[in-house]
Amino acid sequence: MKAIEIEHLGKSIAGHEILRDVSLDVHQGDIFAFLGPNGAGKTTTMRIVLGLLNPTAGQALVFGEDLSTSKEMRRKVGVLFERHGLYERLTVRNNLDHYARLFGIIDRQRKVEEVMEEVGIKDRGDDAVFTLSTGLKRRAGLARALLGEPEVLFLDEPTSSLDPQAQKDFRTIIQDLGHRRKMTVFLNTHNLDEVQRICSRVAILDRGSVRLSGTMEEIRSPKSMEVEVVLYNEEGAREAVSRLLADSRVMEAERRGSTVDMSLRSPLWVKELVGWGLDIKEYRIRTRSLDEVYFEVLGQGATA
């Protein structure tokens, strides 16, 4: 089931085109990463989905409804922007109580205690928000976003400006929420490590257009099969290159010392290489890291 549908979305602000024909789907239960550099249009897309900005073309729906008009559907959505959305001078508990009242939550007190417990901030409940560290403020903001028991959670750069430990803690909470509550998470970020660790689907946005989208496995699998073969000596590697280049399945073969890198059109397995009399030490099929994919995609965008 589709939790979020974005179809041919376009947005111009003051004559400046921010988004161009953005289309993507997020399925229920996905932890979805919307990747892209600063200024790519991630926050604008999120704001349109949340009904805060009006698109100049296309539409964005959450469970089939437009959030700009459906007040009821807005109850099923939790949001944490880069700015935590809390009142600095009020205590965490007072902040959460205020939002719980706004959402019309029944059994307010119990719910407030529950979300504070969930994100590990209960012991700081009576402290004013301005006394908390950035990491704890972000947690308090997450507690606020969870108050209405959302089915979809929108997070905009949730770990930016957090120290590595706070980033790790926050990631664990998000991952846990996604699995335990079966919540759909829409994560705007440019933290590739974070995406690699917790997300199931990814889309890369660059200068207002989606350049690539798919599951993590799909986008990391190379266009051709990339294999690295390590032989026992350079002589063996030279012989391997000449044998490989003569095979129609091999697109490219390059030697680095006793290692041979090759791109294959179709599989060429280690037993065949051994059958050719090559003395194989190691055989590795390479997958691309998200970093490689990301920079490759952005590089293409820059030269397009």
Added chain:
Amino acid sequence: MSVMLTVARKELLELQANKRVLISIAIFAMLFAWLNSSAFSELQWIFLSTMIGMYASFSLSGQAFNQEKMSGTLETQFCGPVDIRDLWSGKILGTLIPAVVISYFAAIVSVVLVLGEGPVAIGLPAVVYLVAVLPALVASFIGLMGFVQLNFEARTTRMVSVGVMVLIFSMLAVLISLPQNSAEVSWQSLALIAVAAAGLLTVPALLVNRLSKERIILTSEG
């Protein structure tokens, strides 16, 4: 209605947590009341109370509208099941209550200060003005300030806010002094001001329909 009261409650809670603002406004009000206490004039008295109410609401509305807009809490609330009108009216109520209380406090202090110098005569029109018309004037002023702060960028907001304040004061001064030249408030001038206050109240109520989430968010980014 419940959203409006929730927002108003939050405004009062924030004010309670930030007593410095409240104390500085109160000190200014007392100082002003003391400076104007040499000879009691009913006209001067209600003008002073109104001015203090306006000044207090001017300071407090900055926290209620502009600060929330710039800090992003408004954007967060727009993502929930809340309308702009509910938020806006809650903020007016939450700002109106302390502004009127400060204004009454200053009015009482200025009377107490001149009590020793002889009897102080306050007519019924002046009392009616303080109880009914002054809150309406202050509410319309907060509503206008709220609209300006939400609808414009920071620089425009500063200019338009001062303009609105000057306009309301000038209008008030003219209306009070129009029907007669005495130092007391007449029923006639009270009626004129009440009509003007009612008219002013409808302006922000109509203007709020022109506010959009998009406009508020985009003008918060400078």
